[in-house]
Amino acid sequence: MKISAAAATGAPPAAIAHGDASLERKVRAEQIRTVYLHSPTTTTGSLVAGAFLIWVLWDRVPAAVIAAWAAALFIHQSVRIYHYRAYLRTSPDPDASEHWGRVYILAATIAGCIWGTSGLLFYVPDSPLQQTYLALILFGIVALAIPSISIFAPAFYPLVVLTLTPFLVRAAASGNRHEIALAIPLAITLGIAIMFGRNINLLVHESIRRQFENVELIDLLARQKQIAEQARAEAEAANRSKTKFFAAAGHDLRQPLHALGLFAAALAERLRDPQVLDLVSSINASVEALEGLFNELLDIAKIDAGVMQANYSEFPLRRILDRIRLDYEPVAAEKGLQLRVRPSLVFVRSDPLLLERILRNLVSNAIRYTTRGRVLVAARRRGGHVSLEVWDTGIGIAESEREQIFAEFYQAANPERSSRKGLGLGLAIVRRLCEMLGYRIQVVSRVGRGSVFRFETPTAPGRPLPPSPTLLAGRPTMGLGGRLFVVVDDESAIVAGMRVLLSGWGAEVVGSSTGDDVLGQLEAIGRLPDLIIVDYRLADGRLGTDVIDRLRDVLDPEIPAIIATGLPTPDLADQVRARGDDLLLKPILPSDLRALIDTKLRRPVVR
Numbered sequence: 001m002k003i004s005a006a007a008a009t010g011a012p013p014a015a016i017a018h019g020d021a022s023l024e025r026k027v028r029a030e031q032i033r034t035v036y037l038h039s040p041t042t043t044t045g046s047l048v049a050g051a052f053l054i055w056v057l058w059d060r061v062p063a064a065v066i067a068a069w070a071a072a073l074f075i076h077q078s079v080r081i082y083h084y085r086a087y088l089r090t091s092p093d094p095d096a097s098e099h100w101g102r103v104y105i106l107a108a109t110i111a112g113c114i115w116g117t118s119g120l121l122f123y124v125p126d127s128p129l130q131q132t133y134l135a136l137i138l139f140g141i142v143a144l145a146i147p148s149i150s151i152f153a154p155a156f157y158p159l160v161v162l163t164l165t166p167f168l169v170r171a172a173a174s175g176n177r178h179e180i181a182l183a184i185p186l187a188i189t190l191g192i193a194i195m196f197g198r199n200i201n202l203l204v205h206e207s208i209r210r211q212f213e214n215v216e217l218i219d220l221l222a223r224q225k226q227i228a229e230q231a232r233a234e235a236e237a238a239n240r241s242k243t244k245f246f247a248a249a250g251h252d253l254r255q256p257l258h259a260l261g262l263f264a265a266a267l268a269e270r271l272r273d274p275q276v277l278d279l280v281s282s283i284n285a286s287v288e289a290l291e292g293l294f295n296e297l298l299d300i301a302k303i304d305a306g307v308m309q310a311n312y313s314e315f316p317l318r319r320i321l322d323r324i325r326l327d328y329e330p331v332a333a334e335k336g337l338q339l340r341v342r343p344s345l346v347f348v349r350s351d352p353l354l355l356e357r358i359l360r361n362l363v364s365n366a367i368r369y370t371t372r373g374r375v376l377v378a379a380r381r382r383g384g385h386v387s388l389e390v391w392d393t394g395i396g397i398a399e400s401e402r403e404q405i406f407a408e409f410y411q412a413a414n415p416e417r418s419s420r421k422g423l424g425l426g427l428a429i430v431r432r433l434c435e436m437l438g439y440r441i442q443v444v445s446r447v448g449r450g451s452v453f454r455f456e457t458p459t460a461p462g463r464p465l466p467p468s469p470t471l472l473a474g475r476p477t478m479g480l481g482g483r484l485f486v487v488v489d490d491e492s493a494i495v496a497g498m499r500v501l502l503s504g505w506g507a508e509v510v511g512s513s514t515g516d517d518v519l520g521q522l523e524a525i526g527r528l529p530d531l532i533i534v535d536y537r538l539a540d541g542r543l544g545t546d547v548i549d550r551l552r553d554v555l556d557p558e559i560p561a562i563i564a565t566g567l568p569t570p571d572l573a574d575q576v577r578a579r580g581d582d583l584l585l586k587p588i589l590p591s592d593l594r595a596l597i598d599t600k601l602r603r604p605v606v607r
Contacts, residue, residue: 023212029097030208031152035104038148039084043077045144046111049137050074056133057122065121072114080107101152108155112162115141119167128178131171135186138163142193150197151204157194164190310351310436311571314460317344317379317386319577320356324377326599327592328363337367338374346379346386349460353573354433355388361426362390362453370394373450382456389454396447405443406431481506483601484527488515488547489535489564498533501590514538515547519554528555531600536565536572545579560600564588 050073054066087100119138124130142160150156164186171183325341332339348355359377366375373393380387397405406427434441434455445451485507487498495511502509510521510529515538522529532551534544548561563576566586576583582596 023209023216025094025097026212027205027208028101029092029094030212031205032097032101032104034204035149035152035155036084036087036100038151039080042144042148043080043084046073046077046141049140049144053118053122053134053137057124057130060124060127060130061122069114069118069121072117076107076110076114080111083107101154104152105155105158108149108159109162112159115163116166119164120170123167123170125174126176128182131179131182135167135182138167139186139189142189146193146197146200150200153198153201156197156201160190160193160197310354312349312351313574314347314349315352317346317348317388320352320359321377321379323356324359324363326595327360328367328375330591330595331364332367332375335367335370336372337370339363339367339377340374341377342379344379344386346381347460348386348457350437350457354437355457358430358433358437358439358455359388359390361430365426366390366392366394366451366453370450381459384459385456386459387454387456389452391450391452393450396449397443397445397451398447402443402445406441479506480597480601483507483530484525485509486518486522486529486532486534486551487511488518488533488538488544489513490537490539491535494535501593505594514542515544515550518547518551522555529559531597532559532561534561534563536563548579548581562593562596562600 050070054070058066083100083103090096090100092100115138119134122130122134124134141163145156145159145163149159168183168187168190171179171186174180321341321344325339329339363375363377370392371394375393376389376391378389378391380389430453431441437457439455439457441453441455443451443453480502483506485502487495487502487509488511489495489498490513492513495513499509499511508525510518510525512518512521515534529551532548534547536544538544538547544563548559548563552559561579561581562584563581564584564586565572573583582600584592584596
């Protein structure tokens with residue numbers, strides 16, 4: 001079934017009808033152009049045939065008749081030559097071609113009359129030879145018209161009919177057997193010529209139509225490609241805008257949360273009144289809850305907006321498991337739970353940040369809904385994959401809820417919507433991240449007995465890692481008296497909050513918003529710093545890593561450092577680890593900061 005370009009676009013009927021009419025005008029214009037381009041051939045053929053006819057019948061027909069007919073033929077062909085050249089000079093568009101089509105139809109009709117008149121004027125009774133010559137010449141004119149003029153049917157039909165009909169009528173009316181015998185094949189020839197010309201016309205018409213449809217389709221595809229390119233550019237611009245928005249939101253909203261948490265923690269260190277301490281503790285809990293809710297909302301928005309993308313690499317799974325154990329053992333211990341993280345030496349291929357976020361959300365969810373017993377994190381090899389599993393002995397999940405728990409804002413066993421149990425986005429983020437990484441999250445659970453969440457990730461070749469360093473979870477914190485810290489952040493409130501917090505822990509602090517004046521302050525004190533804490537992105541496009549490198553170059557290349565950031569990029573964690581430093585995401589919980597400080601200062605340093 002043939003489908004026009006207009007119909008293929010799904011346009012309404014009126015638009016399709018208009019498109020078809022426009023296409024037909026183009027097809028007709030091309031037919032007219034083709035017959036005009038054949039004019040030199042038909043004119044030459046007509047003049048040659050006319051000259052041959054005059055030579056054959058010169059002594060059998062009155063000279064005056066022959067002269068008058070020859071003059072008419074010559075004048076007609078001269079006018080056709082004039083029209084041919086005028087058409088080429090004009091190069092009309094499809095709408096103007098209709099005029100030239102009418103001119104050509106008139107010229108073909110006159111040509112048919114001239115040749116038809118020859119069938120009457122040059123008909124020699126009782127002369128089979130002259131009649132045969134005349135019939136052959138008229139047949140030749142029709143044969144010439146079939147390939148050159150049948151393309152344009154309105155000109156072809158009158159030409160062939162007017163050319164042969166007078167001779168056929170005259171021969172049939174003579175009553176002579178020979179002449180009737182001559183008329184019969186000419187009549188058959190006329191019918192065949194009309195039928196053959198019609199078929200050629202239809203074939204050429206369809207060919208031209210398809211050609212223009214293809215051109216229109218190509219133009220349509222080109223326009224659609226242009227529209228698609230424009231849409232893609234607009235989408236990319238929108239994504240860039242979203243990325244900038246989330247960058248600004250992630251950075252600007254985390255800064256005051258970070259400063260508030262630091263001041264609240266510092267206040268708790270300095271107070272002794274139990275009632276005031278309870279108030280400060282409530283403030284800290286609210287800051288922690290606000291941080292969790294903010295991170296979850298921002299993650300959901302970034303995933304749905306397509307801003308968050310997976311960046312695959314090959315890395316040891318143990319590093320993620322060690323960090324999870326370090327961060328969540330104290331949280332589990334506070335609830336009287338045991339957190340076990342089975343060590344694993346396997347290397348995997350995945351996005352380390354997203355994989356760690358999935359596991360963290362699952363472990364946090366398991367601890368939140370487990371009141372007694374334990375939480376287990378395990379990695380089991382299964383062929384070319386490793387199954388990551390989080391087991392708990394919590395409340396369990398009813399079968400009717402196992403799909404609902406992955407929906408946004410759905411919380412099992414939390415009808416009162418307590419903020420202590422989160423916002424109901426943790427598992428929604430897990431499912432979205434698993435889909436992004438191509439994982440299938442599975443849940444097996446028994447109400448009152450516990451649950452297990454598992455998914456598989458591909459393994460990767462890798463060298464065995466050295467034994468994991470002793471984790472510090474549960475160990476008493478070390479004293480910071482006599483320690484000197486450098487704090488650099490372009491937010492003065494954060495610098496002030498860190499100064500108050502660290503001073504409360506017994507440390508001395510050199511603070512700066514740029515890092516340019518740190519060396520001068522250290523020279524005045526006359527000591528090397530024990531630890532550098534810097535914000536990753538400083539004002540004027542500078543980086544905290546540059547501040548660390550400058551201080552290490554001047555003072556000591558082995559000074560440990562912590563880098564804080566409000567907007568982690570996919571490769572930032574790897575860059576920081578490659579430097580031998582540690583990364584913390586704002587807003588930083590004072591407990592996390594203190595645990596990491598203790599870890600950094602306990603590490604043996606070769607000087």
